[in-house]
Amino acid sequence: MNLETVPHLLVVDVEGNGTNPPDLVEIAALPLRDGRPDTTTAGAWLIRPERPVTARAASIHGLTNDLLTNKPTWSELADQVGEFLGTDWICAHNAHVDYRALSHHLPKWEPAGVIDTLRLAKATYQGLDTYSLDSLIKHVGLDLSQAPRVGRHRAPYDAYATAQLLLAMARHYETWDQLIAAAVPPGLPGAPQPEQDPTLW
Template sequence: MSGLTFTGIDFETANSRRASICAVGITKVKDGQATARYSSLVNPPEGFRDFNPMNIDIHGITPDQVENAPEWVDIHQEINELIGADVLVAHNAAFDKSVFFRAYDAYDLEWPENPWLCTLNLAKKSMSLPSFGLAWVSKELGLPEFSHHDAAADAEAASRVLLSLADRIGLSDLSEIQVAAERPIQPKDVSLEELGISDDVPHINGAFVGETICFTGALRLKRNDAIALAVKQGATAQTGVTKKTSLVVVGGFSSTTLRPGASMSSKLEKALTLQQNGQPLEILTEVEFLQRLAVEEDEIRRRIAERANTGSSWKLPEWAQTQARDPNCGRDWYRYLKLVLHPEGRATGGEPCIWCGTEIARGAHWTYRNRHVCDFACNSNFKRSARRYGEQLGLFTN
């Protein structure tokens, strides 16, 4: 087995918001061997603690189980020391990476700048399968069964997948494997109306551009809502599986139960037959569909925020500059972050974001509402700009 060194990582969340981390699992691999493991339940940050029934069904974690668990701010230093400078490996790394960043952001912590590697993308590049869920990929590689959506088990399973795929494709250098795992993004215009963004912002990529998609099974979403979400992200919807179908989203299955040998409907059986006959077709569970869509919407907001900040709006607002110079901050960056407050006070919902203009949600985290920013991306831009301003004037010493 490949003598690679890296850290496998997995997160579970309480709801669809990425900062709602409720569990973390880590497997540290050195020279191809697991040398350390870490797992913990996590009490989500204040403002992100509502548990969605769908998420509970996925991982089985309930609010009472995390009530006395540590928060991310309590364990992040220990995790940072364990990870070190390793490449972080996850299956569908876009999801885990966004959870990782938002957990840090919820507490105004600086996140580590480790590189990431996605075993989902690597599997897509090196295997021909109807589904690329972690359980399916693991079984096809002949790896041990595991308790899917247990964060510790998923982190170890993703680590095993990477080692197995590295042997399969004959690569032993992580940088080469990262290149092999990269997937190009195809350009496609998408409507920003659903995101509440002005049409004067340039259109950008959709999550399902170029896909011909079919939904089947007992979806939790209304079928028409699921179709609308996919179409707005660039897909063409079908009512049945045909030779044009490239993606089948199935309800009634989890990423644990959707695996080789499972009992499937006629639509799924047809999809499997087409895939086995050479048609490029992938099967997703409803949760996997929503995760990809949500990650893409996060990416959309990030890019919108970046584009909104290419002009004069990139400069830190005058009120934030004034507060950075306030002696009460004591030249302390983290004290500044605790004290900085929009001159109109905490947003109550509906106010425009100071970076991108999007309306601030009533339920946004209090730190976002203090600064009148709408989400993770705009808050990060605010902090980067404030830090740069403070460093230029020698205001912050830590």
């Protein structure tokens, strides 16, 4: 299917400070419009966490405590981020992580549904050794020449890569309902409800 006909879909990615549960240090929300990522209207926020960024987390995404020292705190950004996300469908790779982190920070937020490109990839490209985002970028041969220049493991770049992955996989499905059945983890918003066995009453 072509996602041109699907309105209100945001591809999101979050980066944390390495604690458990994490403080958010970066969020990206990339709209899909007319079947392609719309970087001109994307949302991206850097956040100064309450607790320091761990050395391991900083080594992955490059967001150090010094870099974030003058950025807004979450309390200063929460309303803006929540308004941007609204009630749109969201998509993320290994979406449980992003949805859990965002829900923790935005307790009143409830998206229309949650598409997981990791779950969708396992249904679409069966038998791969690994389903990491890097491996899928290589397997599908995604063109990331127009991705934000911040680099891999930064939220804007990973959201763009995930969006391109979703668009590539959507071509394997004839309808939105088929894609949703393969892509939305049970228990998350938008998951198809199991059919009820008929009863006498």
